[in-house]
Amino acid sequence: MKPDSSRRNFLRVGLTLPAIGLAGSRPGAAFQPPSSIPYRTLGKTGLKVCPVGVGVGFTPDPSVIARAVDLGINYFDTANDYSNGNSERLLTTGLKGVPRDKVIVVSKTPAKTRGVFMADLEDSLKNLATDRIDIWLLHAKSKPEEVPDELLEAGNEAKKQGKIRFFGVSTHDLDLMADHFVKAGNIDAVTFTYNFTMGTGREAAIAKLSKAGIGLTAMKVMAANGGVLPDFSAMTAGRAPGRGPGGGGVGAQARGGMPPRPAAIKNPLPALKWVLRNPTVATTIPGVRDIEMLEMNLRALSEKFTAEDERLLSARSEEIRPYYCRMCYSCRGQCPKGMPVPDQLRILAYADFYGDFPLAQRSFSALPKEVRALRCGDCSECSVRCPNGVRVADRLIRAQELLA
Ligand code: SF4
Ligand code: SF4
Known part of the structure; x- marks a missing residue:
């Protein structure tokens, strides 16, 4: 049909309605920048990352990126295939004037072959106006056969050429992929779906990767993304x-x-705090649409996860x-x-x-x-x-x- x-x-048309509800549902407390950022180490990369990063895919305005840098956020995740490279270009604009070694730029390729991997890498280097990407990920690979030797070798080659510092994969199925990642031996970082709806379901896979020294970044941390329903x-x-x-x-x-x-969620902070409770997750990449949302996310660094947060998330989990x-x-x-x-x-x-x-x-x-x-x-x-x-x-x- x-x-x-x-x-x-x-x-x-229905898709445009909830954003209005979201804008009206943010907690009203005045924003106080954190006095210091509790940077975490991203596995064997040794990179020190702010636990609250920025998922740039939905960011419409480079000023949000500039503000994030001002606040001490240093981890920015984008992808070659987000908006045909526009997301990477927006990040470049937002980082203008920022010393390159002050931020960690992460981008991704959906490549299935070495040729596309290398072509996307050249394209992303151009979009990001840099000669080296900090972390280059294979994008959304959720079956072992989607991460074949050909792509693993391409990761080594790109590193040798100095075009990337670290190599990794993003996945939606960590449980299935964890052994494959460990066995591959050259995967430095993994970005994976992780939020309160999963309870302890991901813990075994997380522990496996952490033990292997693979740096962990959580994505889709809000589950239903702050109530966009x-x-x-x-x-x-x-x-x-x-x-x-x-x-x-x-x-x-x-x-x-x-x-x-x-109903639209009243306060997405509990969801972010829930993820940050896990110290083996080095950072998170909540999608950020504006400065208000960015500042709200940062509050998760200084606010404790409470019994009330637990109750709210449990109710939310049932609701969705x-x-x-x-x-x-x-x-x-x-x-x-x-x-x-x-x-x-x-x-x-x-x-x-x-x-x-x-x-x-x-x-x-x-x-x-x-x-x-x-x-x-x-x-x-x-x-x-x-x-x-x-x-x-x-x-x-x-x-x-x-x-x-
Ligand atoms: S998912 Fe269910 S409804 Fe859809 S094609 Fe398969 S069996 Fe049919
Ligand atoms: S939550 Fe349900 S629909 Fe989704 S992957 Fe699990 S079994 Fe399938």
Whole structure:
């Protein structure tokens, strides 16, 4: 089923609404810059990093970067494939005049071959106006075969050429990848999904990497990103029926009884503080859209994690349960049609939780053609069972209506 353009517009309009709620939900206490930054060591790289970094992917204004440097933040994460290099160029503008050795610039490539790896590296060096990137990561690799010897050797080669200082990988499936990373022997740093919805589920993999001296950076630390949640219930109300038996199918089943959307989160600080409690995580890269958000994030360095924070996060975790995929990957391989459920839910999260529809659209377009052609509304029932309570079919139908 292909949604008509008015329906697609309707779906997209919903994505712009929650940012307003977010702006109004920040805690009001006046910002006091931390008296000192408790820098942590990023594994065997030896780099001293501010535990609160900046995920530049959603930053719209270079002045945010300049302010971050003023406040003592020294870790900036971007990617060659964020906005076709515009994110890297924005970072360059924001760092203008800052001595190069005062900041750690991290960028990434989605390369699958050595040739693309090297071409992206040259492109990123140009975008970042530098002759050496501090940490160069393979981007979003969540299966061992996506990090083959060819790319590991390319990492060594780039280091030898002096174009990168350290080499690593970003992943959404740390549990599956940890052994592969340790065995590779030349991975200096790993950036991975880690937030309060995961509880202690990532601890064994984290400990393994930490023991191997691999520097750890947490991403997607806010889970639902500070409450960027559109009104799914209103959006799904007009959905066309699925084509399963009886004219309904899994689409019709999913439409019934979807809980009301969670309210915008009042204070995203507890989520960041939760991650920072783990001393083996050297730094974090929350997405930063403005200076107010940046300053709020920094408060996580001086505020203690409290019982009230725990209670808030526990309630939040329940609230977002039907919508938010925790990327545990335990549903991998369950769909008889070969749907990569966690991948498609992650891509939907870019739109629904991060408000970045173009990124979601680009990521969806990069899926294999046969995956893009799958329609969950065609199934009479969904055989995927999520132990975390995600309404898998409903969310996937939304992804397909929005992005396919
Ligand atoms: S849908 Fe559920 S089982 Fe699958 S990865 Fe997400 S949280 Fe895990
Ligand atoms: S509804 Fe479930 S079983 Fe059917 S294609 Fe979607 S994920 Fe697979």
